[in-house]
Amino acid sequence: MTHDALLGTRYVQLARNTIDYWMRPGAPSLSEKALRRAIESAPVLPGASLRLYLHVPYCAQRCRFCAFSGGNSLSWRDAQRYATLLVQQLHAQWGATPVRGQPIRSVNIGGGSPDLLGESIDPVLEAVRALPGFSDATELGVELSLATARPAFIERLVAHGVTKVSFGLQSLDATVRAHMRQPKTLIHLERVLSWLDGRVPIVNADLITGLPGQDRAGVVADLEALMAEPRITAISSYLLTAGAAPALVAAIEDGSIPAVPPPLDQALMRLETYGAFRRAGWLRRGTNTYVDPSRVPPKALQRMAGDECIGAASYETFLVGVGPQAVSSMPGVRLENLVDVEAWTHAVERGSLPVHVSKCSTVHQRDMALWTFPLRWEGLTRRQWDAMREADALTYAQRRTFEALQHEGLITTSDEGFGLSLLGEVFMGHLVRDLKCDAGRSAVDAYIAEGEALGRAAARGTAPDANALNDRQRAREWLDG
Numbered sequence: 001m002t003h004d005a006l007l008g009t010r011y012v013q014l015a016r017n018t019i020d021y022w023m024r025p026g027a028p029s030l031s032e033k034a035l036r037r038a039i040e041s042a043p044v045l046p047g048a049s050l051r052l053y054l055h056v057p058y059c060a061q062r063c064r065f066c067a068f069s070g071g072n073s074l075s076w077r078d079a080q081r082y083a084t085l086l087v088q089q090l091h092a093q094w095g096a097t098p099v100r101g102q103p104i105r106s107v108n109i110g111g112g113s114p115d116l117l118g119e120s121i122d123p124v125l126e127a128v129r130a131l132p133g134f135s136d137a138t139e140l141g142v143e144l145s146l147a148t149a150r151p152a153f154i155e156r157l158v159a160h161g162v163t164k165v166s167f168g169l170q171s172l173d174a175t176v177r178a179h180m181r182q183p184k185t186l187i188h189l190e191r192v193l194s195w196l197d198g199r200v201p202i203v204n205a206d207l208i209t210g211l212p213g214q215d216r217a218g219v220v221a222d223l224e225a226l227m228a229e230p231r232i233t234a235i236s237s238y239l240l241t242a243g244a245a246p247a248l249v250a251a252i253e254d255g256s257i258p259a260v261p262p263p264l265d266q267a268l269m270r271l272e273t274y275g276a277f278r279r280a281g282w283l284r285r286g287t288n289t290y291v292d293p294s295r296v297p298p299k300a301l302q303r304m305a306g307d308e309c310i311g312a313a314s315y316e317t318f319l320v321g322v323g324p325q326a327v328s329s330m331p332g333v334r335l336e337n338l339v340d341v342e343a344w345t346h347a348v349e350r351g352s353l354p355v356h357v358s359k360c361s362t363v364h365q366r367d368m369a370l371w372t373f374p375l376r377w378e379g380l381t382r383r384q385w386d387a388m389r390e391a392d393a394l395t396y397a398q399r400r401t402f403e404a405l406q407h408e409g410l411i412t413t414s415d416e417g418f419g420l421s422l423l424g425e426v427f428m429g430h431l432v433r434d435l436k437c438d439a440g441r442s443a444v445d446a447y448i449a450e451g452e453a454l455g456r457a458a459a460r461g462t463a464p465d466a467n468a469l470n471d472r473q474r475a476r477e478w479l480d481g
């Protein structure tokens, strides 16, 4: 295979990392006590904001591409108990941070399929709305799965003033959907849209590019069809992270589904996607999320925080993530909740921190605003840039890389700060990796390599089930054993 530079850039393929950016090398000597101390003493700096993420690890589907499948469980009949424990962890963790009581920018409840909580979503929504700092400026988002959501659940969301509902579609093409083990029919989409119609300001549909069996024409047709649907007000278009989905890698390796599209096609799919949003006047309001400003009231637009819940936007941000697999990120702390639902449940019941201690870290990533900026629709402000320089947070190599990316036309410059060109958006994952310091970059590379090795292990059949494999906290068991 030849490795030609794509679209005149330095890159020969699209980034393989899209959810792994915040990784730090594990710290075997860390203790729960040290983590608790780090949370309590995290500095509250100018520009601090508080964002909450609550994970619901229940799902009735087993989509092949799913990055979250390692934690997904089918024992959703314990919903009431789960909701109680989730709120318990939320109170404990939010209460331990020095920003408790300060304004909450956003609350997102994701999964899995939070709709499987059924009526048990009520105590969760009541608890978050009762937190001091929650106001009518706080974004309140809930994810659901089209096939399992019911009208009564949507009524509950409307009654609690939810401002954003998000669901996955990935592709409208029946063949691609079948490869991904998704329901072929789109009847669920029509039903859910009719229940939501005009009742929640932001209705967001997720798409993925780079899926096996996809072609450029199909990606463009899907996007155009969704943009033409007035009941959908926002669209997130993600780049497939195959390394986060061993089940998908295994199915490609054993020939049950086609390979992912070639690199140039993948790059053009991203270019055409972002180009279509820009041409139609949709606004970027998340890493990969665009919204049609003509379809949402200005207040709802203002409330959009642009969080896709996978990490903090900057060093100053407090992202408190609760539930199995959720990640927290605060100045000087990164926490990874236990992926295994049972283990997480026992830890919360015991009152211990339900995290995988050796995967957490207490490193102060003062350069975070630099490498997270490609992910932020707000870009990098001059104030953030100056603050990092004054704190001596950037290495010489990081500054040189930044200048080179400006020179190559991937980063744009204005009086207010820095942003991404269209090409910069296409290669945003690479930009994040390239702008990290050496230790951060090696952690990302190691994480990707591990994900791909898990995929190969799944293909060899050395693990009982490719979804169970997708628990990175147990990866060494599968790879070493």
Ligand SMILES: C[S@@+](CC[C@H](N)C(=O)[O-])C[C@H]1O[C@@H](n2cnc3c(N)ncnc32)[C@H](O)[C@@H]1O
Pocket: 059, 065, 066, 067, 068, 110, 111, 112, 113, 143, 144, 145, 146, 166, 167, 168, 169, 170, 206, 207, 208, 238, 239, 240, 241, 242, 244, 245
């Ligand atoms: C985990 S789902 C939760 C929502 C809900 N269960 C659903 O699928 O409708 C959130 C979104 O993450 C995205 N996603 C999951 N795995 C991914 C992967 N390996 N690469 C890129 N995006 C992925 C999909 O677009 C999906 O809709």
Ligand code: SF4
Pocket: 059, 060, 061, 062, 063, 066, 067, 068, 069, 072, 111, 112, 113, 145, 168
């Ligand atoms: S993508 Fe959503 S519906 Fe599919 S398995 Fe993952 S959590 Fe479930």
